[in-house]
Every structure is written in structure tokens, then in C-alpha cells.
Amino acid sequence: MLQITNLKKGFQLRGEIILPVVGIDEFVLEKSKMVAIHGASGSGKTTFLNLIAGLLLPDEGELHLDGIALHELSESKRDYLRAASIGYIFQSFHLLQSCSALENLLIAMSFGGQVNQAKAKEMLDRVGLKDRMSHKPGDMSVGQQQRVALARALINQPSLLLADEPTGNLDAQNTENSLALIKELCASSGASMIIVSHDPNVIHAFDNQFDWGDLNQVTETGSCI
Amino acid sequence: MYMIRPGLSIALFLALRGVRKHAFSSFLAIFTIAMAAGLFLSTWKINDETRRAFNHSSSGFDAVLGARGSKLQIILNSLFHVEASPGNLPWEQYEIIKKTKGVKEAYPIAVGDNYLGYRLVGTEPDLLLKHEWKPGHHYKTEAGGRIFTPLAKEAVVGSFVARKIGLQVGDQFHPYHGLNFKEENKHRDIYVVVGILEATGTPADRVIWVPIKGIQFMDGHDQSMSHSLSAVLLSLKGAAGFSLDMKYNKQGNVATMAWPVASTLSSFFDKFSWFQKVLELVAGMIAIVGSLIIVLTLRSSMNERKREFAILRCLGASRQIVSSVMVLQSLILACCGAFSGFLFQYIIHFLASYIIRENTGVLMHDFSIDIMGAYVFGTVLLIGLAGGVLPARQVYKAELSENLKQTT
Numbered sequence: 001m002l003q004i005t006n007l008k009k010g011f012q013l014r015g016e017i018i019l020p021v022v023g024i025d026e027f028v029l030e031k032s033k034m035v036a037i038h039g040a041s042g043s044g045k046t047t048f049l050n051l052i053a054g055l056l057l058p059d060e061g062e063l064h065l066d067g068i069a070l071h072e073l074s075e076s077k078r079d080y081l082r083a084a085s086i087g088y089i090f091q092s093f094h095l096l097q098s099c100s101a102l103e104n105l106l107i108a109m110s111f112g113g114q115v116n117q118a119k120a121k122e123m124l125d126r127v128g129l130k131d132r133m134s135h136k137p138g139d140m141s142v143g144q145q146q147r148v149a150l151a152r153a154l155i156n157q158p159s160l161l162l163a164d165e166p167t168g169n170l171d172a173q174n175t176e177n178s179l180a181l182i183k184e185l186c187a188s189s190g191a192s193m194i195i196v197s198h199d200p201n202v203i204h205a206f207d208n209q210f211d212w213g214d215l216n217q218v219t220e221t222g223s224c225i
Numbered sequence: 226m227y228m229i230r231p232g233l234s235i236a237l238f239l240a241l242r243g244v245r246k247h248a249f250s251s252f253l254a255i256f257t258i259a260m261a262a263g264l265f266l267s268t269w270k271i272n273d274e275t276r277r278a279f280n281h282s283s284s285g286f287d288a289v290l291g292a293r294g295s296k297l298q299i300i301l302n303s304l305f306h307v308e309a310s311p312g313n314l315p316w317e318q319y320e321i322i323k324k325t326k327g328v329k330e331a332y333p334i335a336v337g338d339n340y341l342g343y344r345l346v347g348t349e350p351d352l353l354l355k356h357e358w359k360p361g362h363h364y365k366t367e368a369g370g371r372i373f374t375p376l377a378k379e380a381v382v383g384s385f386v387a388r389k390i391g392l393q394v395g396d397q398f399h400p401y402h403g404l405n406f407k408e409e410n411k412h413r414d415i416y417v418v419v420g421i422l423e424a425t426g427t428p429a430d431r432v433i434w435v436p437i438k439g440i441q442f443m444d445g446h447d448q449s450m451s452h453s454l455s456a457v458l459l460s461l462k463g464a465a466g467f468s469l470d471m472k473y474n475k476q477g478n479v480a481t482m483a484w485p486v487a488s489t490l491s492s493f494f495d496k497f498s499w500f501q502k503v504l505e506l507v508a509g510m511i512a513i514v515g516s517l518i519i520v521l522t523l524r525s526s527m528n529e530r531k532r533e534f535a536i537l538r539c540l541g542a543s544r545q546i547v548s549s550v551m552v553l554q555s556l557i558l559a560c561c562g563a564f565s566g567f568l569f570q571y572i573i574h575f576l577a578s579y580i581i582r583e584n585t586g587v588l589m590h591d592f593s594i595d596i597m598g599a600y601v602f603g604t605v606l607l608i609g610l611a612g613g614v615l616p617a618r619q620v621y622k623a624e625l626s627e628n629l630k631q632t633t
Binding site for chain 1: 234235530533537538540541546
């Protein structure tokens with residue numbers, strides 16, 4: 001379960017000027033639940049996900065994942081927690097270009113502490129890439145790359161999956177297929193998921209929806225409500 | 226792919242990928258380091274090995290008595306059969322030194338003729354029969370041969386000469402006057418080959434041995450030659466060298482006692498020490514260039530790899546892991562450079578050994594890696610480490626959020 005209380009994050013612009021980006025009073029995500037957050041581009045959704053992933057530290061507030069206080073962990077512990085318990089899918093997939101699909105999964109597994117080649121192959125098989133395991137991202141279609149990214153995000157059986165505009169580079173048909181696959185894999189692994197998107201079609205595919213503007217207490221001008 | 230394991234091995238995997246991806250600049254860095262390591266090791270090793278080989282190639286003699294002149298010239302002419310003789314000694318000097326207390330062995334030699342450029346060395350048969358050119362080793366002829374008799378026009382050919390010009394037992398030849406071959410200087414005397422010496426790896430292999438009387442009474446030689454010789458090769462007992470040095474070099478003015486052989490040769494090599502220093506300096510400069518190429522290789526790939534490192538951090542890689550990729554990549558280049566350096570040294574050593582053997586008959590030891598090799602290897606690794614530390618530090622300090630921005 002993810003529990004967020006009084007979370008604040010801003011960025012220093014010039015000198016002493018701080019631009020507030022995230023301000024959330026309370027946010028709770030139950031185990032195995034999937035939520036979709038809708039909001040305009042550049043409004044702080046990615047920063048919110050990066051805070052949950054431990055890639056950024058909050059200025060204020062608390063984040064608890066499965067009972068662990070993320071905001072109190074050292075950087076190395078956050079790194080390990082991210083590898084073992086959090087899967088992350090990006091809009092541009094962020095695959096390692098010099099590595100094959102299988103190697104991308106194995107590398108992710110290595111940071112989680114256990115490398116199992118059979119399991120990685122099985123995962124690629126599940127996302128329909130049995131015949132593309134040794135292909136590098138550059139030799140794959142956009143849809144296939146997205147499936148590698150999904151397989152990589154879920155290979156360590158995380159308790160939480162973060163998806164940042166995961167279908168932003170896909171056409172309508174691929175978006176539909178991809179969302180179905182993400183939901184299916186999350187459901188079967190029991191992982192919770194937060195998906196953020198500016199695309200209403202993506203948001204409507206989920207029962208639990210949030211509007212970023214309602215969730216985030218920071219206005220566009222940069223001041224808290 | 227199978228080396229992907231948790232911990233440092235993942236860093237090693239990514240470092241190897243980095244080397245492969247930037248194959249050309251990696252090759253350039255490896256080649257430059259190999260040049261530096263190979264040049265330095267070759268310079269040091271060849272100098273060391275040449276000194277050792279020359280010191281062990283004095284054919285079992287402790288000193289040489291020659292005409293008044295340079296000790297080094299006497300040694301080079303009499304023991305290594307290179308350079309010209311500084312002059313002749315009267316035969317009486319041989320008779321005197323032979324009977325001097327402390328002299329274990331004394332063999333007269335006379336030079337001044339050649340066959341097809343290979344020196345004829347006139348001496349007593351006992352030098353080839355009784356003298357030990359190395360403790361426990363006498364000269365031996367190959368099967369079917371024998372040592373010449375003192376008054377006959379017979380020759381025993383060194384193994385190197387026999388191989389080079391194809392002389393065999395029973396062959397006849399006309400000697401040529403002078404130390405260098407000139408067709409018009411042909412003597413009328415005819416010598417018969419009666420033996421081929423087994424190889425010794427010393428300058429004895431590069432000459433044709435004949436009776437000393439043959440040189441002294443060679444057709445066309447000045448009559449004065451019949452009562453003179455070029456030098457006397459000496460084996461000494463106890464501290465006789467000191468007293469002979471005093472007698473001939475400090476008090477006398479008739480002859481020069483070239484003793485001790487090793488330190489005289491050492492002074493010869495010292496004359497070339499500046500050359501070694503220049504080569505070492507060049508090797509050092511090449512090493513610096515190699516190190517800079519490593520830094521440039523890593524830095525040029527840095528922007529591209531920032532994306533890769535940011536992705537790795539998102540997947541859970543620690544700062545230590547991603548920065549160690551840089552250090553490992555640098556160390557891989559340095560290691561490959563060091564090993565290639567040993568290969569480079571081996572080639573130079575092989576060529577140098579061949580040239581020295583062809584020109585002097587001195588046999589150098591086979592290639593081996595010694596403590597200096599270990600020092601150079603360690604130094605090259607330190608250079609690699611130094612080359613990788615700066616880029617690694619940059620990667621370590623990079624803010625993930627900044628690099629993530631660049632990836633989208």
C-alpha cells in the first residue's frame with residue numbers, strides 16, 4: 001500500500017526563487033489497485049512519480065510504501081527499493097539501446113538482486129516477444145519496444161508500477177492493446193499501479209480516476225492554494 | 226549476456242559494451258598504451274639483457290693482453306671479434322705472460338685476414354682443445370670433424386659461419402687479406418676445413434679458427450708478422466689481475482692489460498645510457514598521450530551515456546555501480562594496452578636478439594617477464610585508473626533528475 005501525506009516539492013529557479021511543483025495533502029493507493037491521473041503536460045505529474053520512485057526527495061511530507069518510510073531512506077536504500085519493489089514505464093520507454101530485449105530484462109533483474117534467465121524469457125514470451133528476445137530496441141517496432149519496457153518494469157514482481165504516459169508514442173490500436181496488457185499483467189502479479197496521462201482515452205480505460213488539478217494543491221502560477 | 230549478475234559484474238558487462246561500442250577510439254587508446262609499455266620495457270630489457278649477454282660471452286677469459294691502447298678496443302677485437310686491433314705485440318710478450326705467476330691459461334691470437342667477410346683467428350689448437358669457454362664446457366667439433374694441427378693449413382669453422390656460407394668438412398678456401406672482404410686481396414694460400422664447431426652462442430661461432438702460424442706466415446704478409454701477434458687471451462688465478470694491471474697499465478708502457486673484462490664492457494654500455502634515457506622519456510610521453518586518449522574516449526561517450534546511466538539509475542543502479550562502469554572501462558583499456566605492450570616487447574626483443582646475434586654472435590636469453598614487467602603493468606593500470614577517475618566522478622555527481630530531463 002502507498003500512503004502519501006503533506007507532500008511538497010519545488011525547484012530552485014534563479015538564486016533564492018523556488019518554484020513549487022507538487023503539493024499533495026493526502027493520497028492513498030490500496031494494494032492491487034490501479035489509478036489513472038489525468039492532467040496537462042508540464043503540470044508536475046512526472047515529478048510526482050519520481051518522488052514516489054525515490055528518484056527525487058520531497059521538500060516536505062511523508063511517503064510510505066508497504067510500511068517503509070521512503071522519505072527517510074538513504075539514497076542507496078532507495079535505489080534498492082526502486083529496483084526490487086517499484087516498476088517504472090516511461091513515455092519514451094528508456095530501453096538500453098546497446099542491449100537486447102533479454103539483456104534489458106536481465107540487467108533490471110540484477111539490480112533487484114536475483115538474475116533468472118528462464119524467468120526473463122518467460123516474461124518476454126508473455127508479452128508476445130518470444131521471437132524477439134535477442135533483438136536490440138533499434139531493430140524493433142515502437143509497439144514491441146513498449147512491451148519490452150513493460151516486461152522490464154514487471155520482471156522483479158514489484159508491488160507498485162508507475163507508468164508515465166506509457167502510450168504517448170503509440171497509435172490508437174497499439175494504445176488499446178498495450179493498456180489491456182498492462183492491466184492484465186498488473187492484475188495477475190497483484191501489483192498496484194499509478195498511470196499518468198494527458199490522454200482522456202487512456203484515463204477512461206481505468207475505473208479509478210483522479211484529476212491532477214484536484215489532487216495537486218499547486219496552481220499554475222506556482223503558489224499553493 | 227551470461228555474465229549479467231548482481232553487483233560489480235553488471236558494471237563489467239556495461240564497461241565491455243562501452244569498449245565495443247567505441248571500438249575505434251578504444252583501439253587507439255590500447256595501441257598507444259601498448260606502444261608506451263612495449264617501448265619502455267624493450268629499452269630497459271634489451272639494455273639489461275645485452276649487458277648480461279656480453280658479460281657472459283667473454284668465452285671464459287678474465288683478461289686480454291694487447292698492444293698499447295684502448296682496453297675496450299682490445300676486448301672487442303679479441304673476445305668479440307669486432308673492431309680493429311690497436312696494434313701488434315711482439316711474440317716475446319706471450320712467452321713472458323705465459324710464465325707469469327697467477328696466469329692459469331694464455332692463448333695467443335692473430336687476426337688480420339678474412340674469408341667472405343668472416344674473420345680468420347689464428348691461435349694454438351689448445352684453445353679449442355683444453356680451454357673451457359664456460360665452466361665444464363670445452364669446444365667440440367661436429368661429427369666427422371677435428372681440431373686443426375699447429376703447422377697445417379687447416380681450419381675449424383664456427384657454427385654460425387658454416388651455416389651462413391655453407392662450409393663443410395673437406396671444403397677448401399683462399400683467405401683474403403684484411404678484416405673486410407675485398408676480392409682483390411685474395412691470398413694464394415689454400416686452407417682445408419677439418420671441423421665445424423658446435424654452436425656455443427658466443428662470438429666463437431662467428432669466426433674461422435686457423436693455426437696462428439698460418440696467419441703469421443700467410444703469403445703476402447709482412448715478414449715482421451711472423452714474430453708478432455694481436456693479443457693474448459688470459460685466464461687468471463686469485464688476485465693476479467690487480468698485479469698484472471699494476472705491472473702493465475700503471476708501471477709499464479709496452480702493452481695494455483685489458484682487465485677486468487666486465488667493468489670495461491660496462492663502461493662501453495654506459496656510453497649509450499643517454500639513448501636509453503631518451504627512449505624512456507619518449508615512452509613516458511606516449512604513456513601520457515595514451516592516458517589522455519582514455520580520458521577523451523570516456524568523455525566523448527559521456528553525453529551519450531548519460532542517458533544510459535539515467536536509465537540504469539531508474540532501474541535501481543546505485544551511483545557506485547554507474548561510476549564504476551567508467552573506471553572499469555578505463556581499466557579494461559589499460560589492461561589490454563599492458564598485455565599488448567608485452568606482445569610489442571616480445572616482437573622488439575625477438576628482432577633485437579636476431580640483429581645482435583647476426584652481428585656479434587652473442588646469444589641473448591629468451592623473452593621472459595620479470596619484476597620490471599610487473600612494475601610497468603602496475604603503472605599502466607594506475608594510468609588507466611587515473612584516466613577513469615575524472616569521468617567516473619562526473620557520473621557519480623550527476624543529478625539523476627537532470628539526466629532524466631535529457632532523456633525525454
